[in-house]
Amino acid sequence: AxxxxxxxxxxxxxxxxxxxxxRHPLNTILYGPPGTGKTFTAVSFxxxxxxNRSLEELALEERAALRQRFNDxxxxxxxxxxxxxxxxxxxxxxxxxxxxxxxxxxxxxxxDGIFKQLNRRAIDDPNQAYILVIDEINRGNIAAIFGELxxxxxxxxxxxxxxxxxxxxxxxxxxxxxxxxxxLVATMNTADRSVESLDLALRRRFHFxxxxxxxxxxxxxxxxxxxxxxxxxxLLRTINQRIELLLSRDYCIGHTYFLExxxxxxxxxxxxxxxxxxxxxxxxxxYSKIGLVLGKSFVQPVPPADAATFADxxxxxxxxxxxxxxxxxxxxxxxxxxxxxxxxxxxxx
Numbered sequence: 001a002x003x004x005x006x007x008x009x010x011x012x013x014x015x016x017x018x019x020x021x022x023r024h025p026l027n028t029i030l031y032g033p034p035g036t037g038k039t040f041t042a043v044s045f046x047x048x049x050x051x052n053r054s055l056e057e058l059a060l061e062e063r064a065a066l067r068q069r070f071n072d073x074x075x076x077x078x079x080x081x082x083x084x085x086x087x088x089x090x091x092x093x094x095x096x097x098x099x100x101x102x103x104x105x106x107x108x109x110x111x112d113g114i115f116k117q118l119n120r121r122a123i124d125d126p127n128q129a130y131i132l133v134i135d136e137i138n139r140g141n142i143a144a145i146f147g148e149l150x151x152x153x154x155x156x157x158x159x160x161x162x163x164x165x166x167x168x169x170x171x172x173x174x175x176x177x178x179x180x181x182x183x184l185v186a187t188m189n190t191a192d193r194s195v196e197s198l199d200l201a202l203r204r205r206f207h208f209x210x211x212x213x214x215x216x217x218x219x220x221x222x223x224x225x226x227x228x229x230x231x232x233x234x235l236l237r238t239i240n241q242r243i244e245l246l247l248s249r250d251y252c253i254g255h256t257y258f259l260e261x262x263x264x265x266x267x268x269x270x271x272x273x274x275x276x277x278x279x280x281x282x283x284x285x286x287y288s289k290i291g292l293v294l295g296k297s298f299v300q301p302v303p304p305a306d307a308a309t310f311a312d313x314x315x316x317x318x319x320x321x322x323x324x325x326x327x328x329x330x331x332x333x334x335x336x337x338x339x340x341x342x343x344x345x346x347x348x349x
Contacts, residue, residue, distance in 0.1 A: 024049050024183060025207035026155050029137060031188040032211035034278065035254020038187035039135055041211065043070045045185050046079050046131045080118040080132040084140030093145045095171050110171045115149070122182040123159070130182045137186035142202050152178045153205050190250035191282070212249070213240055218258045230267070230340050232258050238344035239275075242293045243282070251282050264337055272332040287327035295346070297339035302326040 028045070030038040044058050047066060050073060051058075058066060073079040082093075090096065091113065098111040112120075115132060122130040143150070148167045156163045159179045166177035186206070215233035240252040257274050261267050276290070276298075283289040291299035302325075309322045 026158070026180065026182075027153055027184045027206040029186045029188050029206045029208050030211055031190055031208055033191050033213065033250060033252040033254055034189055035256045035274075036211040036213055037254065037256050038189070038211055040256070042133050042135070042185050042187055043067060046070060046073070046133055046183075049129050049131050049183050049185075050078060052129075077118070077121055078128065078130055080114050080130075081135070082114050082132070083135040084137050084145065086139065086141070088140045088145060090145055090147050094147060094149065095169055097171060116176075119176075119178060119182055122179045126179065126181055128181065132182070132184050134184065134186035136189065136192075137202075138188045138192060146202070148176075149178070150202065150205065152176070153184065155180070191278075213252050213255050215255060217255045218261075229337055231344065232261065232267075234344045235340060239293055243279075246289055246292065247282060253278065267340065268332050268335060271335075276329065276332070287329065288325070290329070291327060295339075295342055297335065297342050298330055299327050300330055302328050 024045070030041055030045070032038060044055055044066060047053070047058055047070060048055050051069075070079065074081060082088075091098070091111075093113045093115050095110055095112050095116050097108050099106050099108050101107075118130055118132050122128075146153075148169075151157055152165060152167060155161060157165045157178075159177050161180065164177065166175045168174070169176045184206075213236060215236045218236065219233045236253060236255060236258065240249070243249075243251050243253065253275060257270050258267075261270060279290045279293060287299050310318055315321070
């Protein structure tokens with residue numbers, strides 16, 4: 001879908017390009033559940049913009065070669081990479097007053113943030129595309145981080161466009177505008193609860209590309225020795241169908257968790273360290289719902305206690321609460337190949 005959405009021509013040698021002349025939108029957010037390859041795709045997306053090549057063409061290359069070129073562009077300053085978090089601020093992104101020591105004295109100077117630095121390079125080198133990759137964009141305070149950039153990022157507000165704008169920055173008091181050869185690509189994890197607070201102004205200015213779990217990507221693993229009896233693709237499909245019924249597809253499990261699975265021990269490790277912790281977070285420790293997803297091979301009832309459950313206190317529903325069944329996870333290391341097959345085939349014996 002990402003490739004099909006951007007199949008128009010792109011000429012990186014022209015600084016002010018009409019919208020129809022671009023292969024990629026200027027501002028893009030790759031969004032989806034965890035493990036769907038958003039950051040992975042952002043690397044290819046950046047290379048596609050800079051090298052004026054399609055994502056299909058890049059997909060034919062070895063991943064190590066793509067990553068090396070991405071790192072080369074990163075080191076050369078043509079690509080910028082930043083991860084948003086709750087403490088990340090406008091002063092880190094655009095500009096701010098920062099302290100430093102000079103002759104044993106603390107002085108305060110205006111320091112450019114990563115976006116302003118990359119923006120300057122793009123203006124100075126108009127015949128080349130520049131790109132800023134923002135990982136976990138929804139984890140930051142969008143309105144506070146972007147400030148006036150929310151307006152300047154719009155394609156028709158950039159340098160050379162019909163409605164081009166420039167604004168005065170609050171610290172340096174200099175005029176600031178954004179060129180059309182500077183691209184932004186961001187990733188957003190839809191299972192993160194901070195998605196709900198995503199700024200509506202940002203939603204209007206970014207092109208959103210949904211990335212969903214793709215079990216077909218792992219179907220080739222079915223030929224590996226351990227997986228002769230386990231259909232990993234069907235395993236993932238079944239888990240995600242149940243998660244979608246209980247929550248929504250925003251909380252599905254991504255296919256990338258299974259890409260490095262080669263043995264049954266690998267599969268147990270992935271479940272113990274990645275899949276089950278995700279489900280625990282999704283269902284807030286309600287093991288009965290985890291049981292609805294994985295089955296009784298993974299979740300078992302806790303034996304009833306002999307002693308009284310509650311203290312001596314009057315409560316209208318004390319009896320019902322005392323009789324409520326409790327569940328616990330079975331040790332993953334004790335699971336067998338059959339237990340994993342039963343997730344998607346309950347009739348398997």
